[in-house]
Amino acid sequence: MGVIEKYRDRLPVTASTPALTLGEGNTPLIRSERLSAKLGVELYFKFEGANPTGSFKDRGMVVAVAKAVEEGAQGIVCASTGNTAASCAAYAARAGIPAVVLHPAGAIAAAKQAQARAVGARVLEVRGSFDDALRSCQELAGRSSFALVNSVNPYRIEGQKTAAFEVIEQLGRVPDVLALPYGGGGNTVAYAKGFAEAGASLRIVSSQAAERAVTLASAIRIAEPAHLDEVAELVGEGRVEVVTVSDDEITDAWLEVASLEGVFCEPSSAAGVAALAHVELGPGSTVVCVLTGHGLKDTGAIEALTPATTVVEPTLDAILAEVANA
Numbered sequence: 001m002g003v004i005e006k007y008r009d010r011l012p013v014t015a016s017t018p019a020l021t022l023g024e025g026n027t028p029l030i031r032s033e034r035l036s037a038k039l040g041v042e043l044y045f046k047f048e049g050a051n052p053t054g055s056f057k058d059r060g061m062v063v064a065v066a067k068a069v070e071e072g073a074q075g076i077v078c079a080s081t082g083n084t085a086a087s088c089a090a091y092a093a094r095a096g097i098p099a100v101v102l103h104p105a106g107a108i109a110a111a112k113q114a115q116a117r118a119v120g121a122r123v124l125e126v127r128g129s130f131d132d133a134l135r136s137c138q139e140l141a142g143r144s145s146f147a148l149v150n151s152v153n154p155y156r157i158e159g160q161k162t163a164a165f166e167v168i169e170q171l172g173r174v175p176d177v178l179a180l181p182y183g184g185g186g187n188t189v190a191y192a193k194g195f196a197e198a199g200a201s202l203r204i205v206s207s208q209a210a211e212r213a214v215t216l217a218s219a220i221r222i223a224e225p226a227h228l229d230e231v232a233e234l235v236g237e238g239r240v241e242v243v244t245v246s247d248d249e250i251t252d253a254w255l256e257v258a259s260l261e262g263v264f265c266e267p268s269s270a271a272g273v274a275a276l277a278h279v280e281l282g283p284g285s286t287v288v289c290v291l292t293g294h295g296l297k298d299t300g301a302i303e304a305l306t307p308a309t310t311v312v313e314p315t316l317d318a319i320l321a322e323v324a325n326a
C-alpha cells in the first residue's frame with residue numbers, strides 16, 4: 001500500500017485524486033548495533049533508500065504528481081540535483097504524463113540521470129547551478145500548464161510528512177531526536193509538520209554541509225535553500241536545530257554506517273549521522289537518523305572514498321595471500 005492509500009485521511013487528497021503508487025513508503029527502521037554502543041544511545045536508521053526510486057523524494061512526488069493530474073496539468077517539471085528528477089520521471093511515466101527535468105550540467109550522479117532517462121523524461125542540463133535550474137523551472141511552470149514538483153510544491157511536503165508518522169508507528173513511541181540532512185530544507189519542514197500533526201514533540205537536528213555550493217554530498221549541494229525562511233522559523237520556535245558539518249565528517253559518517261552496520265546510503269544521507277557528534281545526546285536516548293537515499297545512487301563516491309579492488313591469479317595461494325593482507 002502506497003502513502004496516498006495508507007495516509008489518505010491525513011493528506012489533501014479527494015475521491016478524484018488518482019490512486020497513484022509505485023509502492024512508496026513503509027521503509028525499514030533499522031536498529032544500529034555498533035554506532036548505538038559507540039554513542040551511548042538507542043540509534044535507528046530510517047532507510048529511505050528503500051523507496052521505489054531509491055530516495056525519500058518518492059513520498060512527496062507521488063502526492064504532487066497525483067494532484068497535478070487531478071488538477072489537469074499537461075506535464076510536470078522540476079529542477080534537481082538528481083533524486084527529485086529520478087522520482088519525478090518515474091511517477092510521470094506511471095501517471096502517463098510527460099516530465100521535463102533540469103540539472104546543473106555535469107554535477108549530478110550518473111545513476112540518477114540514468115533513472116530519469118530510462119523512464120523517458122526529457123532531461124536538460126543547464127549551464128549553471130541548481131539554483132539557476134530552479135529559477136528556470138519556476139518560470140516555465142508560470143507560463144505553461146506544466147506543474148512544478150520541486151519541494152516548493154506544498155503537496156511534496158504533505159507526502160513527505162508521512163515518514164514522521166511511520167517512525168512513530170515503527171518505534172511504537174516518539175524518538176527523542178531525529179537527525180537528517182538539510183539541502184533545500186523541504187524534508188526538515190516535512191518532518192516538523194508530520195510530528196506536529198501527530199502531536200509529538202522532539203528535537204529535530206537538520207545537518208547542512210559547511211560548503212553548501214561545493215560539497216561532495218551532491219544531493220545537498222544547494223547554495224540557496226528554498227525553505228530557508230521556514231527552517232529559520234522552526235529554529236526560532238525551538239523545534240529544529242541546524243548543525244553544520246564538514247565534508248570529512250560526512251564521509252566518515254557514511255563509511256561508518258556502511259562498514260559498521262552494513263547499511264549502504266549515499267554520502268549526503270549520512271549528514272544527519274555526522275551531526276550527532278555536534279549535539280548533546282542524553283545517555284540512552286532514542287535517536288533516529290534519516291538515511292535519505294540509496295548508496296547505489298552515487299557509486300562514483302565509492303571510487304573516491306574506499307580502497308581499490310585487487311586483481312589476483314585464480315589460485316588458492318594467491319587468494320590466501322591477499323586475504324591474509326586484508
Ligand SMILES: *Cc1c(COP(=O)(O)O)cnc(C)c1O
Nearest residue numbers: 083183184185186187219292293
Ligand atoms: C533531496 C535530498 C536531500 C535534501 O533534502 P531537502 O528536502 O532538500 O533538504 C538529502 N539527501 C538526499 C539523498 C536527497 O535526495
